[in-house]
Amino acid sequence: MNISLPPLVALLLFPGGLVLLISGLVYEYADRKLVARYQNRIGPRWFQPLADMIKLLAKEEVIPTGVIKGLFIFLPIVALTAILTAALYVPMFGFKPAYSFSGDLIVTVYLLSLMTLCIGLAGANTEDRFSLVGATRALTQMFSYEAPFLFALLGPAIALGTWNIGTINAAAGQNLWFIIAQPLGFLAALIGLMGKLELSPFDAPEAETEIVAGALTEYSGRGLALFRIGRDVELVIGLTLVASFFLGGLGSPLDFLWKTLILLLVTAALQSLFARLRIDQTVGLWWRWGSILILAQLILIVIGRFVGPFIPFLGRG
């Protein structure tokens, strides 16, 4: 679907800004409710994320001693800004991306990983030992999933010969769905997304049974609220990205809804199925299996692109 909006509306209201924040809250609710239902619980009420957010924003923000004050206040804002900016290049809600240029895939992936970087910096900024351990783990985990995640998204990009998210989204629907053509890439992208969001099997960086609350231990009130909403929005953007690449593109809001909800169903199942991995297990999983399989698939795709035109059956797969 193609609509053009005035830039200010695009930034503040529709694909960016307000609607994005609200959809972040809605998806957090859906995620928590699904996990609760998988665990045979009733789960939170529909306004739970909103109540959490308002409560956190209304709470006192403690600035602990020993931190660089400006950095402490500024980091949550940078994290949220990066995530909101990333949304402008992604086909949110099934509409055409608000802005696009060739190669915006790389920019989007970088903007999405800025969140983890900010969390790592926030943890390293405080003197608290739990924050420090959490920050180390968050950054270690980032180095393990980031490369396979990028390679997984590059699969469709190389197969279609364009690094523009909008073009890939439009072209993905016309070919064989990439979840069938590149199942390994789909798996790596989805699980990498869970690692990015520090969802359950990959939540060693904020393991509350060992290191209190990880890198965000010292954050209270406003800072915590901004990091949380940033992560919610990152969930929506990540699901949109994976759905548009691997599930045949997003042509309309209805497409967006059912495709992202199916992905959410799968991630919620994975969250409730698996227990937390140790940080060395996470790194081992990605570098021993994830990266090698993804690299093998990437090489196959590159070979396929050279050989493909000579074999009529393979076409542009």
Next chain:
Amino acid sequence: MTSPIEGVMDKVKTWARVNSPWAIHFNSGSCNGCDIEILATLTPRYDVERFGIKLQGSPRHADVLICTGPVTLQARDRLVRIYEQMPEPKFVVAVGSCGISGGVFQGCYGVVGDIGDVIPVNVYVPGCPPRPEAIIYGVVQLLKSLQS
């Protein structure tokens, strides 16, 4: 004097506080009986996420300090410190007979007294140990007192 906008804002804040009490659990010297009941309260069987109650690891994230047991000499400084680490507004729920009066540990050489002697307590939940239903009821009483 409050303007109408402030009145609405206060109502929204109270609504959010009542609907999202995040808890932190601290044992200041109890026999572990109450702690087991608190953990039972957090299991899927009672599912306190229905009320928005979530157990947090960090005192900085929590609104409600759920405390068990008498306060021992060792635990007193830690209890006060954790209480002071929590951001305003904060509330304390004392769970179990020992938290109310010191219980069987009253007058022991290593015991300072009950929780109310060390930090201000909002709600006491009696019982030795109280059932999970009683703990949930205590937290609901706290939330009701917030509303009025």
